[in-house]
Amino acid sequence: MARQKLHIDELYEVSGKILVEKGYAGFHFKLVSDQLNVSRSTIYEYFSNKDELIASLMVHLMDTIMAEYKDMDEIARPLAKLRNMYDSFMKYADIHQILLFAPFVNGAASPNVEKAMTTLRQQHYILNKLLTDVIEACKEEGTIRREIPSELIAGLLFQSIQIPQSRKVAEEEWHNLIFQVMLDGYGVKM
Numbered sequence: 001m002a003r004q005k006l007h008i009d010e011l012y013e014v015s016g017k018i019l020v021e022k023g024y025a026g027f028h029f030k031l032v033s034d035q036l037n038v039s040r041s042t043i044y045e046y047f048s049n050k051d052e053l054i055a056s057l058m059v060h061l062m063d064t065i066m067a068e069y070k071d072m073d074e075i076a077r078p079l080a081k082l083r084n085m086y087d088s089f090m091k092y093a094d095i096h097q098i099l100l101f102a103p104f105v106n107g108a109a110s111p112n113v114e115k116a117m118t119t120l121r122q123q124h125y126i127l128n129k130l131l132t133d134v135i136e137a138c139k140e141e142g143t144i145r146r147e148i149p150s151e152l153i154a155g156l157l158f159q160s161i162q163i164p165q166s167r168k169v170a171e172e173e174w175h176n177l178i179f180q181v182m183l184d185g186y187g188v189k190m
Contacts, residue, residue: 006046051106055117069127089161
């Protein structure tokens with residue numbers, strides 16, 4: 001017999017896993033309800049359609065990421081802030097995969113979806129601005145070359161989570177290597 005109670009965090013966790021595994025087109029309430037052992041009507045008590053659930057999940061995930069940066073001003077050096085942001089990107093790499101489904105979400109599916117997608121765009125803008133400001137501060141400090149466009153550096157940092165990890169290198173060391181290559185390049189210094 002299916003249980004009747006459901007915690008929203010459980011719903012988000014299972015929904016995120018299904019999105020990563022099946023993609024937007026393969027995501028549906030039946031899969032979610034089967035994995036949670038609840039009836040689909042239980043899920044409909046929270047969300048009227050899959051776009052509402054996915055949009056709400058994306059905002060929840062961005063809130064999680066943004067919470068990482070609330071104490072950023074306590075970090076004195078810009079390069080340390082940049083490394084902190086990079087480490088956070090790597091920590092939440094799966095979230096990035098889920099956020100890639102944003103263009104597929106039908107923003108007109110309901111007022112809740114429209115509101116969530118607006119919030120998501122605002123959060124993305126804030127995150128991008130924060131990252132760009134930290135990069136600019138690194139340039140002022142002299143730890144990043146000034147002639148490289150900040151948008152390029154930000155894009156590389158965002159995309160670095162897509163680099164498959166080598167099986168021969170531990171995860172933390174892999175992250176350190178990627179950050180070091182972005183900072184120093186990979187050419188031999190002459």
